[in-house]
Amino acid sequence: MAATTTAISPVVEADADACNLISATVVAGLRNLGTILSPSITKLLIANSLKLTLHPDATIAPVPEIYANNAASAKQSEYAVVTLYALATKHAWDALTFRQQLEGLALHSSAVDELTRVYEDNRKDLVLRQLQVGHNFPHITDVQWRIACDVKSSTSDSSTGVAQFCINLGRFKQSSGERITIVEFVCNAEELQSLINRLKEIERHCNQMAIR
């Protein structure tokens, strides 16, 4: 990833060769695949790196055989594969471009095949994963509600006679599925109706945009 931080304009960057995007460390890591690391270990390592990329929060069972021999090379290669996929996804390479870029780096052909195959199979997931990276406002995906009516309170003997809506907007953690509250507020029927109207207004505008 380090190579991407250099300040060049996105257009130039997109057209640049893999050599400009990918650092020497990453290239060295990729060259280990299929050479220092056997084809079967290479396969395991690529699969494991992909898992780590797609599910960073999940507990992934360690694969000790990857590091049994040449642990240092394996680690470097792991770093290289993760970086390669991140860069390829960032620049929206298709499978063909991906293969061409790798061929330019003089990698072992079995490694090029395996890397391209895995990239092609998982491109959609990689894009979805990278959509989540970066700064976002809390993203609401869930609504919970409760209707409550007071009977009596410490400050008033009589009920207000109006049902109140407690609205809780939240989201689910991607890794654990745990629900996180983003905001909670109360409103009466009138206020809820105007909230619904406002949301429908947004929906209408989304539709208009889609038609255009």
Place this chain on the structure above:
Amino acid sequence: MFNSNQMSSLRLTQHQKDHLTLLQRPASDVVELCKSAFDYLINGPNGTRYETLAKKYSTDAVDQEAVQRTVEALISLLISVTTRVGASGVDIQALLRRTFPDISDDVLEVLEQFVTSKRNFVEGSIKSANIRSYRLVNLDWRLEVRTASRTLLEQCSVVITMKLYLHREPKNENRELLQVDDSGRSEQELAAMQEDERRHRKDLLVQTDVSSLLYMIRTLEDALAESKTRRIRNIVEGIH
């Protein structure tokens, strides 16, 4: 139960009744007293104002303290009527007539206006004295299409960004109901009001996507529909 409530008068203590003897004065004087009561609600007691009124009523040997007590008794009346009447549609005029059988019709009318015009304010204040939750008072939105990010140079995702304005201060909303004029306030008072706003207001930036938006609309509509069902209405009416 509602009928018996409607038939009875307000339970005022002897003290309160004593303090309200000034209601025997002409309607224009009672209007003045009611105005002072509103002012008390926003600004607290105002000695000079009561002094002036007391001088006006000096023929009846009324002093400043007596005026203040009347004003306070009027507020207490306002609270009693509000908590008593709620939203149950009790005839306020009849209730006041039973409570004050010997005041003139003019004064009774003034009193009725006094208790009805600020009922929302008092109701809000009573509720606000209880546990306060945030209420949604406004929502701004913006439709965005994200075209690139550091990790994904080519993308096209529709994002709805919303700003939620939340208040938990029925008090201030009620102040607005009373149409408080800020112009005559000291800087210190304004600063205190701003501090109060800061403490009780929250703006929140959130985002969502189109399918979540549709889900939100559907779910909230369910909630609203549910609240209109016979079952919920019966329960709400039953406990009221």
